[in-house]
Amino acid sequence: MSHAQAPARRSPSTLRGASLPSWSPWAIAGGSILLGIGISAAAGLDSKIQWALIAGILYLLATFGFAARVEGGRQAKDRIATSLVWTAFVVAVIPLVSLIWVTVARGVKVLDFYFLTHSMGVVADTEPGGGIYHAILGSIEQVGLATLIGAPIGVLTAIYLVEYGRGKLARAVTFFVDVMTGIPSIVAGLFILSIMLMFDMQPFGFAGSLALAILMMPVVVRSTEEMLKLVPNELREASLALGVPKYRTILKVVLPTCIGGITTGIMLAIARIAGETAPVLLLVFGNPFINANPFEGAQASLPLYIYQQFSNSAGSGAAFDRAWAASLTLIAFVMILNLVARAIARWKAPKTGR
Amino acid sequence: MAKRIDVSGLTAYYGSHKAIEDISMTVEPRSVTAFIGPSGCGKSTFLRTLNRMHEVTPGGRVEGKVLLDDEDLYGNGIDPVSVRREVGMVFQRPNPFPTMSIFDNVAAGLRLNGSYRKSELSDIVEKSLKGANLWNEVKDRLNKPGSGLSGGQQQRLCIARAIAVEPKVLLMDEPCSALDPISTLAIEDLIGELKERFTIVIVTHNMQQAARVSDRTAFFNLSAVGQPGRLIEIDDTERIFSNPSVQATEDYISGRFG
Structure with missing residues (x-):
């Protein structure tokens, strides 16, 4: 990949390397989701889980690609690790939130003082x-x-x-x-x-x-x-x-x-x-x-x-x-x-x- | 008040490991005795045998005699709890009780051992804090937690806590090793004052400290790693530091080994 070329592109200071702008994770996430939906629609996939899976994989690949190109290999790995941790967090929280959401939404129907x-x-x-x-x-x-x-x-x-x-x-x-x-x-x-x-x-x-x-x-x-x-x-x-x-x-x-x-x-x-x-x-x-x-x-x-x-x-x-x-x-x-x-x-x- | 300690033929074990072997010495009342020696030579272990704290460690046991004014601490029917009321201890790291206020920390030994009237208690707390040279610094915040004090203050709080129960002997296990020079000085001054009332035994790694505060100094050493520690010699501090009778003591003090 870009390991060999990365040092050449760096600025003269050895302490400050090039870095992706701070909005880039959101931009990459948005792009991957759109692309994921596009691919799924084009391929005629109807499951939303497949859409999310494609978007997620695209996001990881794109993050690694951009980061490796701009920032170098170590930062790219760091970003991948960060993304994986966040993904795991989201995957863990989704069932919890949806469970509470469904329970509250259905539960409040008859829940009152009389009940x-x-x-x-x-x-x-x-x-x-x-x-x-x-x-x-x-x-x-x-x-x-x-x-x-x-x-x-x-x-x-x-x-x-x-x-x-x-x-x-x-x-x-x-x-x-x-x-x-x-x-x-x-x-x-x-x-x-x-x-x-x-x-x-x-x-x-x-x-x-x-x-x-x-x-x-x-x-x-x-x-x-x-x-x-x-x-x-x-x-x-x-x-x-x-x-x-x-x-x-x-x-x-x-x-x-x-x-x-x-x-x-x-x-x-x-x-x-x-x-x-x-x-x-x-x-x-x-x-x-x-x-x-x-x-x-x-x-x-x-x-x-x-x-x-x-x-x-x-x-x-x-x-x-x-x-x-x-x-x-x-x-x-x-x-x-x-x-x-x-x-x-x-x-x-x-x-x-x- | 202060009592003499007479140790003869004392050997202490951790499980099957012999930590110190055949130690005999006399500690005079109203004096400061310092224990010096390399790490692992059994100074602290020996100190802990003097108030039966050694056996608190799992597997810890002791052979030999420790006489406190003619009464054998390891004799039949001796209650270790009563021994520890006579022989107090200050530890290496300041360890005030985190759930208690400054007042309660000092009163802890009394309160946990019996009932006292409030006025009686506050008299003793004031006296002990004054005795530990801490009263002026904390008298306005006796109800604040003890863990909020600085390290040196915490250590003096622990000394106040130890002397509040009026022990006869005070054991100090490297009381200044976690403190800065100024707090160390405060505690050394305090030791000088406390020896009017108590028999004091202090373990230290700082030879200047031993020279400054003690009347007598005992040098411990071990022949090799894994071997039990032994008492090499005990003598007047002045003699130990100027003209010791054993070569190993001189080597250690002059920094030629260890």
Whole structure:
């Protein structure tokens, strides 16, 4: 290519080479898109994905060609790498944005105060009306109870592994946590179901909580472990050297230092289990009526509600609308949790101000 | 208040690796003893055996005796936590607790060990900060985080934190190695004042510093890499730096090796 000629064209200064104008990436992108559409139209391709693919390849080739000609080989490679990173970013963001877009667009149709405060009690799945109050209530209760069980056990396990665990037992615990991370949610559900069948119990909310807690624990352990490892050993030693017992060192020095990170980890784990459908379907069963008691009787939950609205809709548009609105509520629920977690992390983070 | 340290036949291990071997020495109360020697010769390890911080490291264990005024720190039934209240420590890098204010940092040792009344606590904090020559610089911002101070101030904050619990002995592990000359001078002056009240042991790589601040100096060395470190000699600082009795000490001090 132009490697051999590039130095000759450079200006006398060895520090300043020729460079493409700053608008050139946009110009090349525009040109490639037009050319891509033109080629596709001429060849009679009807898929827009093919158009985008052709435009993308044209863009990469054109960027490399222009840059190699004007700026030299190293800058050309740099521009290619930059373009690839941007392409990957766009490809990754498209599904996310389109998912949120579709959910919001379809979800807002029936999402109103009435929808949030009423149940499906007297509404058939194929008719319009009804709401998700019972599902929100069920979700909050089940996820809340699961968190009450899973988060403390997870955090304490992580403290054991990082602060105390040595030798075989710690290795075994780490191994089982790794195994638990890989448990499919339906298996956790079946595990609790087998216990329920042994005692001849009917579906109830707390059974779902137990399965969700099983799914939550390894996530909490992993994230808390990482956070505890980030606390510098010097802080532990400083505290121990003051004659502070180890348990107080952990409680008063180590945990406060990383409480923000631990909270974020727990919130992410909650976000994960809030969307679980399979164990809830098995253990909580679903219920169109409001059942505020998680310890007796079937309950609803948001993911389960979404699934059941789709599966029982018999093609009814009303059920689809409700499912989308419930999806939007679920996403908002998880999003709010994340924002809360971030706020707590920022509030609790070690202060650096003067 | 200050106590004497009597070490006899002390050997420390990291797992199966022997880090220091058969060290015996006496540290007089109300004096400054400096440890010098090349890197890796076990000065810090030895220092950490003096308040049982060595065993905090996984695999760390100790053989031999460390007497603190006739009481063996490694004897049966001795609680390492109580040992560390008697023998305080200042580390190489300033390590104030990042979640705590300046006040809370100094009060940490007391607060984490028991309950104190607010007024009592602020008296002790003021006294300790004054003792560490930091009071005038921070008295108007005691509620600001300790990590916002400069490196030298942070180190003096750590010294204030260590002396707030009124230990008998203060161990300092290269307390000035991360500091500039002016902060170093401040800390050296402070060491001179603190030795009125405490027994001080300081590890340093800076031989001028050892000559400036210490009454006695111990020289550590190791015969080869991987071999355990040993105490070569301990004597009055003046003698060590003018007329040491061992050739290796003279070589090290005059810069002929290491």
